[in-house]
Amino acid sequence: xxxxxxxxxxxxxxxxxxxxxxxxxxxxxxxxxxxxxxxxxxxxxxxxxxxxxxxxxxxxxxxxxxxxxxxxxxxxxxxxxxxxxxxxxxxxxxxxxxxxxxxxxxxxxxxxxxxxxxxxxxxxxxxxxxxxxxxxxxxxxxxxxxxxxxxxxxxxxxxxxxxxxxxxxxxxxxxxxxxxxxxxxxxxxxxxxxxxxxxxxxxxxxxxxxxxxxxxxxxxxxxxxxxxxxxxxxxxxxxxxxxxxxxxxxxxxxxxxxxxxxxxxxxxxxxxxxxxxxxxxxxxxxxxxxxxxxxxxxxxxxxxxxxxxxxxxxxxxxxxxxxxxxxxxxxxxxxxxxxxxxxxxxxxxxxxxxxxxxxxxxxxxxxxxxxxxxxxxxxxxxxxxxxxxxxxxxxxxxxxxxxxxxxxxxxxxxxxxxxxxxxxxxxxxxxxxxxxxxxxxxxxxxxxxxxxxxxxxxxxxxxxxxxxxxxxxxxxxxxxxxxxxxxxxxxxxxxxxxxxxxxxxxxxxxxxxxxxxxxxxxxxxxxxxxxxxxxxxxxxxxxxxxxxxxxxxxxxxxxxxxxxxxxxxxxxxxxxxxxxxxxxxxxxxxxxxxxxxxxxxxxxxxxxxxxxxxx
Amino acid sequence: xxxxxxxxxxxxxxxxxxxxxxxxxxxxxxxxxxxxxxxxxxxxxxxxxxxxxxxxxxxxxxxxxxxxxxxxxxxxxxxxxxxxxxxxxxxxxxxxxxxxxxxxxxxxxxxxxxxxxxxxxxxxxxxxxxxxxxxxxxxxxxxxxxxxxxxxxxxxxxxxxxxxxxxxxxxxxxxxxxxxxxxxxxxxxxxxxxxxxxxxxxxxxxxxxxxxxxxxxxxxxxxxxxxxxxxxxxxxxxxxxxxxxxxxxxxxxxxxxxxxxxxxxxxxxxxxxxxxxxxxxxxxxxxxxxxxxxxxxxxxxxxxxxxxxxxxxxxxxxxxxxxxxxxxxxxxxxxxxxxxxxxxxxx
Numbered sequence: 001x002x003x004x005x006x007x008x009x010x011x012x013x014x015x016x017x018x019x020x021x022x023x024x025x026x027x028x029x030x031x032x033x034x035x036x037x038x039x040x041x042x043x044x045x046x047x048x049x050x051x052x053x054x055x056x057x058x059x060x061x062x063x064x065x066x067x068x069x070x071x072x073x074x075x076x077x078x079x080x081x082x083x084x085x086x087x088x089x090x091x092x093x094x095x096x097x098x099x100x101x102x103x104x105x106x107x108x109x110x111x112x113x114x115x116x117x118x119x120x121x122x123x124x125x126x127x128x129x130x131x132x133x134x135x136x137x138x139x140x141x142x143x144x145x146x147x148x149x150x151x152x153x154x155x156x157x158x159x160x161x162x163x164x165x166x167x168x169x170x171x172x173x174x175x176x177x178x179x180x181x182x183x184x185x186x187x188x189x190x191x192x193x194x195x196x197x198x199x200x201x202x203x204x205x206x207x208x209x210x211x212x213x214x215x216x217x218x219x220x221x222x223x224x225x226x227x228x229x230x231x232x233x234x235x236x237x238x239x240x241x242x243x244x245x246x247x248x249x250x251x252x253x254x255x256x257x258x259x260x261x262x263x264x265x266x267x268x269x270x271x272x273x274x275x276x277x278x279x280x281x282x283x284x285x286x287x288x289x290x291x292x293x294x295x296x297x298x299x300x301x302x303x304x305x306x307x308x309x310x311x312x313x314x315x316x317x318x319x320x321x322x323x324x325x326x327x328x329x330x331x332x333x334x335x336x337x338x339x340x341x342x343x344x345x346x347x348x349x350x351x352x353x354x355x356x357x358x359x360x361x362x363x364x365x366x367x368x369x370x371x372x373x374x375x376x377x378x379x380x381x382x383x384x385x386x387x388x389x390x391x392x393x394x395x396x397x398x399x400x401x402x403x404x405x406x407x408x409x410x411x412x413x414x415x416x417x418x419x420x421x422x423x424x425x426x427x428x429x430x431x432x433x434x435x436x437x438x439x440x441x442x443x444x445x446x447x448x449x450x451x452x453x454x455x456x457x458x459x460x461x462x463x464x465x466x467x468x469x470x471x472x473x474x475x476x477x478x479x480x481x482x483x484x485x486x487x488x489x490x491x492x493x494x495x496x497x498x499x500x501x502x503x504x505x506x507x508x509x510x511x512x513x514x515x516x517x518x519x520x521x522x523x524x525x526x527x528x529x530x531x532x533x534x535x536x537x538x539x540x541x542x543x544x545x546x547x548x549x550x551x552x553x554x555x556x557x558x559x560x561x562x563x564x565x566x567x568x569x570x571x572x573x574x575x576x577x578x579x580x581x582x583x584x585x586x587x588x589x590x591x592x593x594x595x596x597x598x599x600x601x602x603x604x605x606x607x608x609x610x611x612x613x614x615x
Numbered sequence: 616x617x618x619x620x621x622x623x624x625x626x627x628x629x630x631x632x633x634x635x636x637x638x639x640x641x642x643x644x645x646x647x648x649x650x651x652x653x654x655x656x657x658x659x660x661x662x663x664x665x666x667x668x669x670x671x672x673x674x675x676x677x678x679x680x681x682x683x684x685x686x687x688x689x690x691x692x693x694x695x696x697x698x699x700x701x702x703x704x705x706x707x708x709x710x711x712x713x714x715x716x717x718x719x720x721x722x723x724x725x726x727x728x729x730x731x732x733x734x735x736x737x738x739x740x741x742x743x744x745x746x747x748x749x750x751x752x753x754x755x756x757x758x759x760x761x762x763x764x765x766x767x768x769x770x771x772x773x774x775x776x777x778x779x780x781x782x783x784x785x786x787x788x789x790x791x792x793x794x795x796x797x798x799x800x801x802x803x804x805x806x807x808x809x810x811x812x813x814x815x816x817x818x819x820x821x822x823x824x825x826x827x828x829x830x831x832x833x834x835x836x837x838x839x840x841x842x843x844x845x846x847x848x849x850x851x852x853x854x855x856x857x858x859x860x861x862x863x864x865x866x867x868x869x870x871x872x873x874x875x876x877x878x879x880x881x882x883x884x885x886x887x888x889x890x891x892x893x894x895x896x897x898x899x900x901x902x903x904x905x906x907x908x909x910x911x912x913x914x915x916x917x918x919x920x921x922x923x924x925x926x927x928x929x930x931x932x933x934x935x936x937x938x939x940x941x942x943x944x945x946x947x948x949x950x951x952x953x954x955x956x957x958x959x960x961x962x
Contacts, residue, residue, distance in 0.1 A: 289728070290923065348723040349746060379687070395676040397690055415901050419746040422907045423721050430689035437906055441815030 029167050031175075035109040035118055040101045043094045047250035047569055048547030053236075055572025057254040057544075057561055058278050060262040060271060064229045067211045071145070071152040079232070079259075085562035086219030086234075089190045090119050090138075090176075092247070093465075095552035095566050098365070100186055101247050103564060104133060104193065104218060114181035114505055115164075117189045121172040126241045127195050127216040135174035137193035139166045144194045149202040162188055183505050187465050193218070218242075220252035221562060232259045234561075252568035257561045272539070273302075279540040279559040285351040288537050300590030301580050303542050308535040308601035311554045313362040315472075316460030317530040318410065323479060323488045324455055326404060333525035335385035336408075337375035339431035342530050344377070345420045350531070355605060357529035361467040361518055363602070366511050368467075369518040370604050374529045382431045399432040407434035412458035413445030420530075421458065451481045452488060459486075469498045469517050473524075487526035494520050534602055542593070543577035546570050553600045628952040635948020638941040645938070649759035656714040656752045660693040665707050714738060716749035718756040718909040723747045730917075730924040742926040745917050750927065754934050756909040762938075764825065765890030769883060771829035776836035777879060781867050783837065784844025791841070798834055806831040814902040824904065828893065836882060843875045850874075877953040884946030888939050895935065911935060 065079035070087070088103040100108065105119040125133040144150065145159035167175040176189040195216045199206075214223050220243070224235035234257045242248050260276075262268045269287075272280040273296050282288050282304065296302045320327045320336065327333055346354050359372040375381075391401040399406035410421060418439065425435040435456075440448065449457040461472070461484070471477060475495050477485035497520065501513040521527065538558055551558045552566050560567035583590055630636050653673050654661060663670040665683050672678050672693070680687040683696060697709035715738055716722060722743060723729065729747040733740060741750040783791045810827055813819065819827060847853065848871065856866050872879075897903035898912025906913065911931050918928025 286921075344723075348721070348728070351728055379689075393679075393688065397677045397679065397688075418906045422719070422746055422748075423723075425907065426720055430687070432689065438818045439901070439906055440818065444816045 029169060031118065031169050031173065032111065035111065037107040037109050037118075037120065038100070039107045040094070040099055041246055043097050043099055043101060043247075045246060045249065046096060046547070046549070046552055047247075048571075049250055050545075051250040051253050051547070051569075051571040052573070053253050053255065053571070054574065055254045055543075055577075056256040056258060057559075057572070058258050058260065058276065059561075060268050060277050061232075061259045062261075062263060062265070062268075064232075064261050068214055068223070069207070069210050070215060071150045071155055072207045072210075073151055075152070082234070082259075082562060083215075083217075085560070085564060085567060086217045086221050087192050088218045088242070088564055089192045090121075091186060091190050092564050094247070095554040098554075102245065103242075108186070110185060111175070114185065115178040116175050117178075117185055118175045119173070121174070122242075122245075123172055124241045125218060127198075127218060128222045128237060129195075129198075129216045131195070131197055131216070132171075133193055133218060134171045135166075135168040136171070137196055138174055138176070138191060139168050140196040140199075141191055141194045142166050144199065144202065147202045147206075149204060149206040151207055163191065181505060183507065183510060184466060219562060219564065220248075220568065221257060230261055233257070234259075248564075252561070253571035254561060254568075275541055278544060279538055281536070281557075282539050283533060283535075283537045285353045288353070289351055292539060297539065298592055299584075300592045301542060301584055302539050303593040303595065304537065304539050305546070305550060305558065305595040305597060306535060306537045307551050307555065307558055307595075307597045308599075308605075309551065309553060309555050310534065310600040310602050311363050311556065312463035312465070313357060313532040313534060314460040314462055315357070315360040315527070315529065316532070317357060317458075318528040319449070319454075319457040319459065319487045320526050320528070321452060321454055321456070321486070321488055322490070322526055323452060324408075326406065326408065327455075327526075329389050330525060331385040331389040332391075332406070334375065335382045335431075336433065337525060337528045338378045338381040338385070339428045339433045340424055340528055340530075341377040341427035342374070342424070342528075344427060345423050346531065349419050349423055354531040354533055357532040359518055359522055359529055360472070360527055361514075362532060363463075363534065364467050364514075367514045369515040372518060372522045375525075377427065377431075379431055382433075386432070393432050397429065397432055398434050405434065406432060407436060408455040409436045409438050410456045410458055411438045411440060411445050411448055411454045413440055413442035415439065417458065449486045450483070452479070452486060454486070457486055467514055467518075469514075469521075470502055473517075473521055474498050489521075489524055489526050491520070491524060494524070534605065542580055542590070543573050544570050545573050545576070549599050550595070550597055551600075625952045629948055632948040632951055635944045635951075638944035639948070642938075642941045642945060645758065645941075646762060649755060649762065652755050652759055655712050656716065656718075656749075656755045657712045658693065658715060658717040658720055660697070660709045660711050662710040663693070663696070663708075714740065714749065714751045714755075716752045718748065718752040719907055720749075721747040722749065730921055730927060732924070733926050741930040742924070744914060744927055745921055745924070750914070750930050753909045753914055754911070754930060757911045757914065758934070758938070760821070760904070760908065761891045761894050761911060762887075764821065764894050765887045767825050768828055768832060768890045768893075769886050771825055772832040772886065773836060773879065773883070775829065775833035777840050777872065778867075779833070780837035780840025781844040781871055781875075784841040785848050785863065785867055785871065787845065794837075798837060801831070802834050804831065810897065811900070811902050814897075818905040819903075821904065824894075824897075828890075835886075836879070839878060839882070840875065843878055844871055847871045847874055881946070881950045881953055884942050884949060888942040888946070891935075891938060891942075 065077045066074035069075045090105040092103045107120040109118040145155045164177045164179045221234040225233040271277045358374045391399040394400040471484040473489045475490040477483035478488040478490040555566045659672040677690040680691045700707040731743045733742040895912040898910040914931040
């Protein structure tokens with residue numbers, strides 16, 4: 001049976017009932033003959049062959065999710081990652097090589113039009129209720145995601161703007177057609193299926209009806225039990241269809257994962273020390289250095305690991321608003337950057353634990369321009385730049401010119417950052433710049449930035465697979481509210497390069513442009529990069545075991561039980577568990593262990609001033 | 616100025632309650648000291664003698680390092696200068712205040728991380744907070760802000776509350792009923808939430824915060840004033856004033872309020888301590904005055920996240936206890952001194 005589904009988009013979200021009735025056009029789509037099917041069974045596996053199945057892994061949540069729905073109101077909660085991780089996509093990305101690897105599809109092919117990808121599904125793929133996953137489930141994804149009944153404008157928009165249609169050739173063969181030719185097509189067209197047999201025809205009642213329904217999934221675990229407001233239990237599927245696939249083998253080892261709600265971060269730490277939680281993230285300097293000087297760690301019952309990864313770094317720092325009179329002068333922007341004593345904050349407040357972020361796009365592999373260095377604290381340079389623009393120090397030591405003082409407001413949204421900012425403020429005073437700190441609620445501060453009402457925004461942007469220049473630096477997004485160009489960068493030359501980058505389908509050219517754009521952005525001086533944390537640190541009870549290389553280049557959590565790309569690499573060791581409990585009972589000390597794992601440490605960090613901590 | 620003998624009697628009585636009286640003196644001294652905090656707790660020197668010239672940097676503009684032939688033109692680091700002069704022993708000297716730190720500077724060390732424990736040698740008598748700021752300095756400047764905040768709030772609350780309260784009591788009837796309902800509705804507005812909402816979208820400064828808090832704070836005293844005025848307006852002297860043709864305004868402000876002053880004064884000290892606590896708790900929650908304003912609430916918050924650094928929570932809790940206890944003792948003594956039962960004798 002061959003069917004083709006095509007859906008048309010009408011822009012407005014307010015139009016009702018446009019997408020609720022799929023338009024089925026009977027045609028006979030033929031698979032193009034000239035496509036080349038690809039697969040990947042040669043990339044290195046990264047799970048450990050020693051891994052054993054078993055055990056219960058306990059973790060905690062700060063709050064109970066407001067819904068189990070994957071879309072719609074309140075669905076973007078902190079538990080969503082768990083739900084999403086247990087829904088596989090067509091393909092995955094190998095966390096070390098970043099090549100495509102199979103997930104629900106065994107084979108894939110790129111169309112000649114550069115906007116279509118073809119997929120052959122794994123015929124063994126099953127929903128958690130035992131029904132096979134077929135191409136029709138992907139066609140249904142489009143219908144589902146475009147429906148206005150799911151009350152998810154973001155998805156409505158994404159699945160119309162990015163994805164044109166799904167072509168179903170047979171039960172296990174399909175094509176995903178994008179709306180336009182694009183580089184890195186596989187990053188845009190990798191969609192997941194939705195169980196048509198479970199949702200059926202959507203209607204107005206969707207949001208309420210599916211609030212606490214557990215949607216069938218394709219991943220290794222499913223929710224088996226939950227107590228609202230208290231706990232959620234996930235059970236490993238004993239005969240999971242994908243358990244012997246090359247990149248899934250020896251992963252997802254624990255039998256049960258239990259999340260308990262603990263509403264306070266300090267309290268979670270206490271729970272962890274009582275072994276009511278198995279792992280605790282201790283990346284923060286005070287947890288790593290001070291709070292981990294505690295009995296269970298010093299007696300060796302809990303191990304610590306410091307794992308360097310090599311992944312895209314969030315762009316955190318200070319964004320100058322170029323629409324402000326004072327920042328229109330490039331010399332003043334440079335002087336501002338040289339007046340920020342970021343190094344002192346790193347050394348004196350952050351215990352030398354953080355690294356200086358050199359520019360906006362660090363960790364994007366070949367797309368990153370690693371020759372750029374952030375402007376360092378330098379009072380002579382501040383003097384030079386300020387004097388060049390005709391400023392003089394006033395009687396209070398602050399630069400002044402034509403009645404204007406170099407006093408700017410720094411807005412931020414996270415209380416924990418105050419210690420960093422007060423040090424910057426005191427140091428900037430030496431350079432003749434006054435920082436007025438304004439701490440807002442995080443949502444309020446973000447709103448202020450998006451409305452471009454700040455002088456200096458203290459914030460970080462999250463990352464993607466590839467550098468996103470257009471949203472942050474293109475003039476199309478400058479001088480208007482609700483866009484991500486919060487520095488209001490508006491440079492014709494930069495625009496030209498960004499446009500070329502966006503329109504190019506040639507990887508080499510894109511990489512070349514990417515490096516040039518970053519150099520240009522650095523020259524603009526609208527962004528003062530501050531810190532990056534290219535690692536993670538965790539404490540875990542010693543009966544949990546990790547592979548020899550405990551994570552991957554892109555791991556952001558070594559004890560994520562679910563993530564299809566980096567998760568489920570650890571396992572439970574019953575003997576060690578009993579041994580530890582016995583030692584604890586007898587108050588016997590075991591050797592304390594701190595692992596520092598630098599396999600994936602970024603190359604250019606090695607020379608930086610940094611001392612590792614002894615174990 | 617002629618003082619009412621009754622008032623003199625009240626003062627005498629107050630003085631005779633030793634606990635309250637000494638608390639009052641301590642409290643006054645604390646306020647006075649905090650007014651001149653720049654002379655006691657400051658990173659600027661009290662006096663510098665350099666090459667025969669005298670400098671008094673405490674108040675006024677900054678003196679750049681170049682003035683003392685140092686190689687920087689930001690503000691002179693007087694502690695460092697003092698050390699250098701000592702080494703040179705050329706007759707130049709720097710006179711530093713007893714606590715040579717201001718409330719904002721981070722005194723950081725090379726090989727250690729704050730918070731640093733108390734140290735007499737380093738002149739951090741109560742140690743430093745989590746970013747290396749001196750706790751004595753934060754406490755003293757924080758006290759000054761908190762106490763003046765509280766006094767200003769008191770003034771604002773009582774001006775509004777007393778006027779409205781006595782107007783309600785004086786006119787009674789519909790006016791009273793109307794305002795009673797308004798107040799009932801008003802007092803049901805969850806005031807803490809309103810402050811949190813307001814301060815999360817804009818950072819309130821000192822006066823804004825007083826304005827916001829007075830917006831809800833005036834209610835408390837109205838009920839008392841209303842009742843007292845109801846009683847007073849039936850008195851003969853009010854009737855007499857009316858007969859003489861005094862205006863309502865005059866009767867309320869010149870006759871009734873002076874006669875109810877005992878009640879107002881009795882409540883005031885407790886309102887002051889209430890104000891301090893309110894500001895501290897708002898700062899603790901992060902919705903008070905913007906950082907890096909020195910504040911007790913912020914110190915308390917730091918104390919909670921750094922429980923092992925006992926000197927942070929220890930000193931701020933001690934400071935709060937001392938302040939609140941003195942204010943409470945004063946309040947107690949005032950109440951007793953103004954107690955009508957003590958000096959009204961019917962024969």
